[in-house]
Amino acid sequence: MDEKLLSIDSAVNELIKKAKEDGVETIFDRKENMKPCPMGEKGICCRICAMGPCRITPKTPRGLCGATADVIVSRNFARMVAGGAAAHSDHGRDIAHVLHMTSKDGNYKVTDEEKLKELAKRWKIETEGRDIYDIAHEVAEFALNEFGKPFGTLEFPPSLPEQRKKVWENLNIVPRAIDREVVTIMHSTHVGCTADADSMLNISMRTAISDGWGGSYIATELSDILFGTPIPRETEANLGVLEENQVNIVLHGHEPSLSEMIVLAAEDPELIELAKEVGADGINLAGMCCTANEVTMRHGVKIAGNFAQQELAVLTGAVEAVIVDVQCIFPALASLAECYHTKFITTSPKARITGATHIEFDEEKALESAKQIVREAILNFKNRKKEKVFIPKTKSHAMVGYSTKAIINQLDKVVNSHIDKPGTVKPLADCITSGVLRGAAGIVGCNNPKVKHDYGHVEMIKELIKNDVIVVTTGCAAQAAAKAGLLSKDARKLAGKGLATVCELVDIPPVLHMGSCVDISRILELVGLVAKQLNVDISELPVVGAAPEWMSEKAVSIGTYVVSSGIDTWLGVAPPVTGGPRVLEILTSEMENMVGAKFFVEPDPIKAAHQMIEKIEQKRKVLEEKF
């Protein structure tokens, strides 16, 4: 196996080599030996009841109950959507609980009062003359109610264009309460319920929409209220951000309620003193996966790497603790950490891992809990084995923190205040209608060893910006971009003339880091606002999406809500639906007639980028006739 082929990131390849020398295995080794099940790959294996498992073959075209390939594939797909929507939305719910816990003297406070009041007004909660914390608690209760309210439909944010809502109404896919949609999928996929691919996919769309425009949107808005709405700031990315002479703590997972407290704890003078006592120069925090996105957007905490790099951080031998909460955490970290001095600390009852050190994070005593966890890391510094340490030199400069509000602030730089009022997305809409920017692309999602690490993200982004398509990014895609230097303002030199000019005038990089996976709601918000500005539906905009290296159920939910929102979406890895001809037909063709967008599958990121550009130009033609 040629190790050079595994990643475009030299830090990754160097550490894969170290793994061999150290005699430990990583995902890259396990991938070599894993032979995926061909049934599972096509989605035609059903384990929904104990009469099975049933597998669809030419000799057995139906399960014992009579379920066809399409029935089985569509149910499996729906359950992936449910898993993903549940993960994002439960994260949103946790954040709502934290908002409900805020008080003037507590660990958790309201940081963005303006955003809180805006949201309160939207939800018709009285703000006049009230204590900010009374408002916060009522907003939190309102949000919590969105998960399980018995009647009515989801409260949509004002960024959702009316036209889009009509599309959903006509298809009967307007979500009701968020939990209810997830439960409906679990119910409908139970043996003896939905046995119709079309209906199953409608239900999937409704659930996915409740994630993107519901659970995830709530997670983002409430996180901003609690911890601040991100503004542009500088950071660095890749394993080179780990420090030889400091206590290195890697923050991995998703919910900012934990990582925010760790950031605070790491600033505690007593703990910094303790770090010095054990012989370190200080405490160095570095993020991984979406937690990295959360804390870099709000504090500039450096990014250690993305999903495929979590084991490699431990392999440097220089990490005192990997602190995790929920989602995207390799169970492999437990046994790997044992080969080094690293403490692998789980904190959430929702994600306990055999072999890990479990220190439950108590939100009621958040800062105290966080300090205890940081102290564990510091005390572990003495166990570091110098001869086992290897920190790759590689790191890149990046700009992060482009919330919708931050983008609008940047756009204000070019507003001619005699004609237009500041504080809107009009300059962006103008750039798109005039053709200076051909369009926009959201590049999101994970790493997947089926794709050469980071290759899918980086090549696609480069090709798009070269062709004057502005890119917004979240998740592990954003981190791939950061490591490749694409989030730096310098990356303008890789952009086409139109995009480079816009970047210069507005003072932004050509690729904008908009946050974590739940922050894809920021992308929906931005796109929705541009559509409203132009009085068109989202599906009419020259806007596309892609997940070149996706792997999680969350990504299936995301893909489904992005397409349901009217944005054509390219996947670099085929979802397990190829065994269901009708399912495939709906996802890759018929959805276009239903919601104005569909899925494309293209493993080659450059080919995919050109398909995306072609789609953008098609949409432009129609749009230009309107203006």
Ligand code: CUV
């Ligand atoms: Ni939530 S879902 S690997 S961390 S983007 Fe990264 Fe993002 Fe996928 Fe997970």
Ligand code: SF4
């Ligand atoms: Fe087999 Fe039907 Fe049971 Fe699935 S639900 S395992 S297809 S009998």
